[in-house]
Amino acid sequence: MNEEHIILRAPSVVTRDIFLGGAAIPNASPLEAVAAGLTVEVEKIDRRDLSDLARSTDVVAIAPTIPMKLVEPFDVQDVLQPAAPSIAWGVQAVGADTSPFTGNGVVVAVLDTGIDATHPAFAGVTLVQQDFTGEGNGDQHGHGTHCAGTIFGRDVNNTRIGVAKGVQKALIGKVLGNNGGSSGSIVNAIQWATQNGANVISMSLGIDFPGLVKRLQDSGLPPELATSRALEGYRANVQLFEKMAQFIRASSPFFQTTLLIAAAGNESRRDQNPDFEIAVSPPAVSDGFISVAALGQSGTNFSVASFSNTGAVVAGPGVGIQSARRGGGLVSMSGTSMATPHVAGVAALWAEKLRGIGALTPNGLSARLIASGVTSGLVAGFDPFDVGTGMVRAPQL
Known part of the structure; x- marks a missing residue:
């Protein structure tokens, strides 16, 4: 076959x-x-x-190649324009609003559903778009636009939404379309982003394992064999992503430092059963990727989102996140998809700081980002395995 x-x-x-x-x-x-x-x-x-x-x-x-899908968001709601200027809670939670760094000079890549390039949030940003789906550039879903807005979006409707709103150049790889995507398109997009100077690559997507099993069964394989082949493909893809991450790290000293950041996934259901926790899914689970869990507000503290997969490296704001809506305005979404661009934005701020002191290296950037995580604001009784090092924080000096 x-x-x-x-x-x-x-x-x-x-x-x-x-x-x-x-x-x-x-x-x-x-x-x-x-x-x-x-x-x-x-x-x-x-x-x-x-x-x-x-x-x-x-x-x-x-x-x-195996099917890939969005890490689908929850609680999607349009946001009305506030009467007075405001700052999205996630931007404040990571300390971006008080950081002297803006991401200026750092190149970020968003591998997602594309972008609404006409949205005011991206005014003045050089957007380099590449389609890997065959559907053409642009965002027919809105997910990619929302994620990009959180990383580097300018203020919209009196609201600050961007963590690193000083970013001047962004690479937008459209890897997910109306029919999803594949691991082949993701690998090609990572290669493209790296070759075009990305310092930070943000991915809010995951392997569609049930879809892979179904595809194999539809090809004529019995369920047991289809599941076995799917597991074989799952393992091989994790290893392939790891090899690619190793190559990127090995080449960084000679080209540019590049960090791979990916969503942990939204399959857990702690609201139904506290023990209903799903582990981080690929590609985020691969060595060389920084996986991201989602946190929400709990009074003046933070708590683990019920849907957030467990075993992530770090955490970021991922519940009720306001960002750019396809077609204009703002929309609120929840998910590890929303936490990931917060971490990518903070990574851009750290990259700017480290470059300024001549210390921007893969190990240095990864270490600073991971070490910035804090758990002091989390509600008592949290499981450290659910949050990694904790809520990432922007450099303040």
């Missing part, structure tokens, strides 16, 4: 040792090896040929 697969290839001057920092041939420097780059191929391959292909010296990873 021919199935569509993603193939990551390193050029002939490197092998898998690049992820350990070594060159494949005696006289090839790490710079030469990394600069040669990684290529992404998506093509149909007979399963019987996979073993031979995997033994090729230039193949880093192989995985079947």
